[in-house]
Amino acid sequence: MKINDVNLQPASAVVVVPYLQSSIKRIFDLVFASTVLLLTSPLWLVVVALVALDGGPVLYAQRRVGKNGKIFRCWKFRTMEVNAEQTLKALIxxxxxxxxxxxxTQKLKNDPRVTAVGRWLRKTSVDELPQFINVLNGTMSVVGPRPFAHDQIALYGSTALAKYLATKPGLTGVWQVHARHDTTFACRARYDEQYFQQASLATDLALVVKTPLAMLRGT
Structure with a gap:
């Protein structure tokens, strides 16, 4: 499935990452994701046991917009009650x-749908560990813009959207490190534009280094 109802800027308006840099980024993604999954495997066993206590599924797949507008399944540990979507509709x-x-913001600061285990998983960002599977299968990168849902396209803005569709969404990035939970969705799109303007291997490495600090701060 692809986005076909949005007017995008021509390809010439999008900054294209050189092939060599793109290849190096992919190698880094594979090595980094494999290493993290190996090192965190004992933690996975604990999280799986805790999340499964309420009888619901352990993993939750969110449908997100990826590179070239392809819709993919973005994996997370489930942090909400089983009927979260219906609860949200009723709340709204x-x-x-x-x-x-x-x-x-496309978020609720005090979301009543989040379980007790889910609150801890979110605060520590452990709920996003399964997204390293997305990195391995090539639907995401370690660093990039935050993936969003198809129904959030109108909130993103066509200029930033064209750039978003030219790359893979990331598990971490400028917004995730510097402004998570503290900005509107429109501001989030501007943070993504900032990443596109400064995209390089050095930028990616700097964001990877800063990510654990953001996790420790619980932000």
């Missing part, structure tokens, strides 16, 4: 404040 319909917050 019954509470104007919740509806306004969701429209602005």
């Amino acid at each position: 319909a019954s509470n104007p404040a919740v509806a306004a917050e969701w429209h602005s």
Whole structure:
């Protein structure tokens, strides 16, 4: 499935990453993701046991927009109650404040759908460990713009969207490190544009180094 209902800028307006740099980035992704998955395998066993306590599935697949507009399954450890989508619809319909917050940020600061285990997983970002599987299968990169849902396209902006579609979304990036949970969706798109303007292997490595610090801060 691809996005076919958005007017994108011509390809010449998009900065194309040189083939060599792209190849090196892919090699880095494979080595880094494999190493992290190996080192965190004992943690996986603990998380799987905790998440499965309520009888629901351990993993949750979110449908996200990837490179060239392809829709892919973005994997996470499940952090919400089983019927989270239905609960969200009911909350939005019954509470104007919740509806306004969701429209602005596409998140709820105090989300009642998140389980007790899920709150810990989110605070430590452990819930996103399964996305290293996405890195291995090539649908994501270690560093890049944050993947978003198809129904959030209008919030992203056509200029930034054209650049977004030219690369793979990332597990970490400028927004994830510097402004996670603290900005509107529109600001998030601007952070992604900043990444596109400064994209390089050095930038990626710097963001990877800063990511554990953001995790320790719980931000």
